[in-house]
Amino acid sequence: MTVNGHSNGVNGAGPSTLSPLQVEPSSVEAARILPQALELVQNFIASGEQPDTYVAPWGSIPDFRKAVSLSLPDKTASDDALLDAIKLVFDNSVNPWTGRFLDKLYAAPTPVGIAADLVLSAVNANAHVMSASPVLSLAEERCVEGLCELFGFTEKKADGLTMPGGSSANTLAVQTALANLFPKFRTQGMLGVMQQLTEEKRAPRPLLFTSSQSHYSLDKAAISSGLGLDSVVKVDCDDAGRMDPKALDHALTAAKEQGTGTPFLINATSGTTVLGSFDPLPELSAVARKHNCWLHIDGSWGGPIVFSHRQTYSDLMKGSHLADSITINPHKLLNVPLQCSFLLVRDADTLSANSLDAAYLFHSKDRRENAAMKTMGCGRRGDALKFWLYWVRYGKNGFGAHVDAGLALAIELVEYIRSKPTEIELGPLADPLFLQICFRPLQPGRVDDSASWQLDAEEVKKRSAATQHVYQELKTRRMFAVDFAPLPNGIGDYIRLVVHPRTKMEDLKTLVDQVAEIGQSYWKQQA
Template identity: 80%
Template structure:
């Protein structure tokens, strides 16, 4: 290794720092430690690619807690030269890999995210090395520019082109949805910024309107909309859940009726409509043009939670890209590239059609913001100050794969999902749940009770629902104990009970999906036989 040699001849470059965090030159320590860590990363990925590797190293949380203890030492051992012993560090990193869910198996079908790519790992390494706060451009010039450019690119694909749009990264889709609600409140009700909810109540009373601001969203929306209402000081009673059709899409007629009822009965004043593009359970897309028309009629802010389904806009298949038709009519949009596009956690954006709406979140801080240009001061747009440059990860993905590559990636997942549905339908011992139309990437199914008639899930009485849900939960627990697949179960709309829910990620192998379906059928058959 090139570099200075210390007096003790260890080959470690000397450091003038008195801090134990830099007992030697950082470049010397990095040259020695990072290759060892990289080897552990490569071993973890390679292990995941082996068909015999468990997706989870433990079958239950209690088992995990018994197996793993994390130390917090008061002091650390040192070598002969007085340097920290690196064995403990490497053992600790190896412990993380040995006891973590391995998404590189391709059999982690539980959540709406999956394994990243080597590009993502490289991007995270770059961010850690730069270690810049993306709150002001002077501290993070390239990271801020990457965020600005990604916001521009996303606004363009969603049709935010008439006014001057803007946006920023947020620490997750829930945070983005919360900021959207707060931004809407401040723009729809001017007193909110200075007087809070009390000011809004007085503002509405002065106008002869019901004093409670109301947020309307579908019964299948993400729970973050409820959390946003709590965070904004509105409370859960300000969230109105609107009925969905059998495929999980919010019904525009039901929305219209709910809005009119609220106004007529003076239960509250509508201010925001949330449309979901890609619901958590069924992967359904709310009809944006119809909801936008209702929002305009009632003077409501229209927000689109496209955290999961937003990347469908890149699809090369018109019937799928068209699911985002009308997105240009929204006031704000949330999208999470860390989900469908496999960018490393976290990478989420809030986009707004009109940049000026974000000024409601701005404050003067002379010690930090030295210009009024929000492009130079991203922290002016949000409630936080410490900001990781997460947009860099998405920018490097865009550089590596391009917009066309994003589209082909999404389409690969859609093709897999179609094939999987047909395979499930070929299994008479399985019951397929409702599907989004057109089909997205979530598929819900469960073992069919052999003694039941083929009467369809929508005619089940409560006892039948309970019995079949119990079978679903048994299958889920058995799959969990086998550790080869990670899936989830969820109650479906219209009270038809619990179903196994899996997420078809575009990089999943079809052979693995068939094996999973076969195991659900086999476990279900054994359950019903003994039940």
């Protein structure tokens, strides 16, 4: 039987719909298009492996906008037009496969990750309920179990789930803490929280405490949770960027004594964005217990240090078992494709505060079968599958060796920078050193005096200007992608690079040499 010329055959007998999205069996279209698309992927990777390939196709966003436009056609396009569109994406994208993308906290995935994303797209399952995504849900469950075991969440039945990014995971942690510590939050929102605190003769403003070097997502979480930015208290850090437990204790005590608010959550950062510093977890957990606060660890960047075979580094997560919740992003340090983030909780029951009875969707009370019961969202990509396939391929020991390779690179690079005391000024470093290194060009005739970091405002301004000039010149050259950032204690802007474990040391040294060369030229022009 045909309808308007379309067969309604089944079992692959031919097109059975009126939709222009399927004018032939999908298997036929896939066999024709996917190999050609895969060839473009392989060419992109191979191009990145060539030493003369630019890491960024354009030196500036305005130039890019002038040169590239994307069409939205009315009519169906041919295979060639589709493949041309895919090629346009590759030709105008940052190429992380160069190994010279040192700008952000993520880098190129591995081919395993590309395969994993292909699998996810092919099955196209929503991981909100297990009946729709049996293996994806099981992979998520297993990865959560493995991570909880690593972080020491073993006393109670722990739980967790993937989230669309570390910011979302941190926000859910704040919302979960509010709902568990203030039961009225679930039904009455912040009004109920204020009423509860007033009845308990406590200051009616819940306060979230985090370090001055923490990620901005904690501020966003305060906005999203209805707390507002004024409920976020930033705590001083030491010279290595770690939150000071004594300063934290003092801030908590002062808030209660002065009636400015009621502390409810302490956020500890494991791997700060700029310096890569780790807050001292055992000391912070003691402060959290003293003040009856929920302890959350934002390990979005540094959490994978738990895999390290070097005790000095794996011990940076010592005390993680005392936290109430932890965020970790395998899509950063472990090179799993974006996005792949987890929120873990020490007590599975705390996530029940996020559950609602949706009889049309959830047909049991078992949260393992209904992952969407644990979060505020519904549609969920099965991102845990990517991490599970990585774990299958590389193993826990492989993750540890990967992290340790990055640490070895960072240590060697710092020594190389220190060998140039008249050309490069080294910024503050995490203690122990992690994977971020901050440095800037030094004015000729000076010797690196960064150990004291006692600079007047005019000198800070001059050195920051030199840093920004180097940054812009590197963008123009397009061979390296790095960032710059203001460092703590008002010492100005520094070039900040992220040492990814798969980066080549010769590339890192070349980058340092270019910063020195550009900087020397700049200072001569200023003389």
